[in-house]
Amino acid sequence: MMRNGRLIAKYVQAILFVLLPYVAAYAQEDDYDWPYYDETEADFKDIVSDTTLFYRPAGNDVSVFKTLSRYGFSFTSYRARGMDDRYSGFSLSGLDISAGLSEYPDYTLYTFLSALAPEDEDTYVTGTPGGAIRLFDTRASSASPGTYVTYTYSRKRYRTGAKARSSGYIGSGWYYHVAARGRWGNDAHIGGVFSDEEAFSAALEKIFDGGVSLSGFAAIYNYARGLRGWSEQEVFELTGDNMYNPYWGVQQGRRRNSRVRLDAGPVFVMRCDIPSDAAYYSVAAGYRTSERSRSSLAWFDAPNPAPDYYMNLPGHRSEPHVADALEDAWRSGDPAFTQVDWGRLYESNLFAGGLRSFYLLADHVEKLHDFQAAFMVRSRAEDGFVYDYGIRFRMERSRMFRRAADMLGGRYILNRDPYTGTECDMNEPGRIVTVEDTFDYDYVMARYDVSAYGRVEYRCGRWSAGVDGSVGGVWVDRYGMYDRERCFGGDSFGRSGTVALPRYDVSLYGRYGFSASHYLSLNAFSGAWPPYYGDFFYSPYYSNAHAAAEAVRMSGVELDYTVRPFGFLKLELSAYLVHSSADTEILQYYDDLYDVYSVASITGIGKRNWGVEAGVKCDIGDRVDILAAVGIGSYVYSGDASADIYEEATGNPLVTNECVYLDGFVHTQSPQTSVAVSVRYFSPGGFDAEAEWLFADRRYVSLNPLRRTERIAGAMSSPEMRAECIRQERLPAASVLNIGVSKGFDLWGMRVFVNLSVNNLLGRRDIVYGGYEQTRLAEAGSGGASGYSPFPSRYSYYYPRTVLLSVTLGF
């Protein structure tokens, strides 16, 4: 009896040991939401313009560094190896969901898919600048069988969450998978931030005799999320609150956020897998549609309502009595002043506007249709050779427009430019805009992406080597729905003409294994990737005009070495170098020297990222392991760029071919020095504990390239101010200590897992998440006669101590 008891205990322990990491990962909160808080949040950062065509797995050897850094550095504006976010890869059953019309990855979708898709994993691949692909598998048979329900209590971004998923075999070759997730509630630390999300999915798969599989996956999600804004340091100091959020204000006794992001829509994927003796064939097709929007306040012939507008900040005011009064008001903490004063906005509309609104809440809306199909073949190994090939087609069509969401007590506005008074649409001049009507801009962007890829890999003994490549093209079109009275280049209505961009890449890689745990690998790639359309359309909201588009050229090499000198010790070392050139950037901004809204087209941008990463994994007995990693890199501009500046309303050139002295400046906010140490303990009783310490340094604010031009730097009021204008501010080093514990046990016939994690255990409130330089300049004298000074940078701070508690029931 005693022996049986021990045996059962061992089995339970083994099960728990296997399941705990899974559950821990399951409870892991993706920090994908963080990029929402980036400085260019004004645009749809949710989707990415892809550079990763197809995914050529090179293995799932997740390095120690990548394990620790994947979520760990979320207290900074972290980008793996300093690479641009748009090079991150995401795949849904072979369909490329990382690519897209927009600039940044659709982290919302990925976060939902991580909860809804039957399976997801990170795969590290060759031939891609980002190096990693996150794969979501839609086949029901790929899901771990069982039913799990998780309840979560959080103090970051939402308060309560629930998640459920059930997967299994029905019989007769049929598999099922269903999942649901919801998050609700206010952020405990940041005013106005909330989540209201629901998502559901279902997948069904039939595996026929012979292994042919036919599967379908459908998901639908709906979310609303209150956003957080960045502010100048002065605001944080005056309020004494580094969690200050300028976007919300009190209305009718409740907090109302002026920046709310909404996204809703379904995703469908059909997939067929056909195995044969020689190869494995897959065909997948998918369709996604969604309506997503981001609200913001708009104003017509009225003062800027942002509480942290520079005229409301004492540091920007030269009149002593005004500066003193503003300082007192900020220190008072009265939300009628320090936050959006909704009452004042309503008051203006109700008492002064007649029926016309001076202020309204407007949505920037994108209605997205995304259709994809892919055909992929993966051979079985034969004589050491493995080959893959495939083709893919993707068609995206997004209608972008601005929509009046709430007239705030008024009834209408006129569809006219608030600054110039000119008509936004000459097809309907003087049109009255009421709630739900479009105004300001309305256009359609279409993007077609066709490509083919192939890969050959040869393995012989300790050697393996391969070559892969892809070739294709991207075609981008703008169709303006409005005929604007004045716009950049004068052409806003109808088709822009197609912009064709090539895309290709080739990579070579080789690996030599001294032993199973001692190997050396080398990977080199080179290619051209199409840029984000907003980087070649001068003023895409309003105009068809675009610059001569050019693909971003990028080349890189990576050397990895792994050795296990002792059974308990694993050492890893990586070195990498990535160089890009011909990158472009379009900035829309207010030029204080010309006193006009302007467009800057910056071309010839080069970037160079190189660095080394080292990782150590040390197993101390069966119960404790220690992971440690260090990454040191350099993410800088390589060479100078060139800028042409135009008046936005007309496209008239203001400055041409001005040198932008970027060489040597850091091009990302991501830390260039990162250190992480993690200690994990696994008890025999199903208790798991982990503590990790992470450190980030050599971080800089995002720079405004135009400040590195002679035109701007030369207009500064003094040599000191000129130096200040050119200098790139270094952010302070930051570190956090996180802990997590989990416990698994049986209760009433269920498996129960309780997970508690505390991030930023020491409760530090002074960790700067990131910062960016503003484009505005302040006049140092009347009319700028005495010169200018740059506006201070804007920052965001990381959360103080946060707690996440989850309970998972397994059936």
Add this chain to the structure above:
Amino acid sequence: MRTLNLIILPLVAFVAVACGYGSFGAMGKEDFPADGTLPNADLAVLREHYYGTPKVLTDDLVFEGYVVSDDRDGNFFRSFVIDDGTAALEIRAGLYDLYTLYPRGRRVVVHARGAALGMYNGVMQLGACVNDYAAYRVEEFGTCVLLDGHVSRDTVFSTVEPVAVCMAELDESMCGRLVRMGPLAAVGDEDAIWGAGDGYSSYGKVDFAGRGNDSIAVVTSIYASFADEKVCRDSVMITGILMYGNFGGKERFAVKLRDTDDVEMF
């Protein structure tokens, strides 16, 4: 059943607390309480007791008035004028787009204690403090924080009718008030525009003469929306804020239009 409860009950509890983060009802005029504060003095008394030197008011004086001029057309810059029927007072707000909160006809209540009183071009002005180095010796409030502390907005509206006067009746004590005169006719250049500056000043001046030999200047900011419009050559009735000062090299009365509706064909 117990298992089902474990799944369902927490979900119900979660969803129950999860609604309506972004839903807000509209506010109406009734959500803005009236400011029923009654004045304890009128503006005429304040004017009588102004002895030519700008000063900070230390008495707990409360005035009321209705807005008679605004900055909608840019002829009044960062200020508005109120009138209580006895005299007028220019509020040197120092903010843009004031007409969105201080439209014409709106009743405001002025808590004068701690604010500075001065006079410019014969118009009594209220501002944040006094300086010794500028023509406008009363500083603008410059921020709604200071302005709201002295000027509160009521929800009551009443149109102030201009005071009908002839040039012979003009008196400095009337400065700041909305006056209506005519018939008058423009004199001088046939192609004159309202805001034709002389390169040094930021306003244009057009003389209007009545039936006698007297004339009055109509001054218009070069930044006014109608600054480039041609001056009407017909016989007109003119409404505007009365001022007295050095206009065109001599001390004289002048009026400042609020917009071109203040010029009516006779």
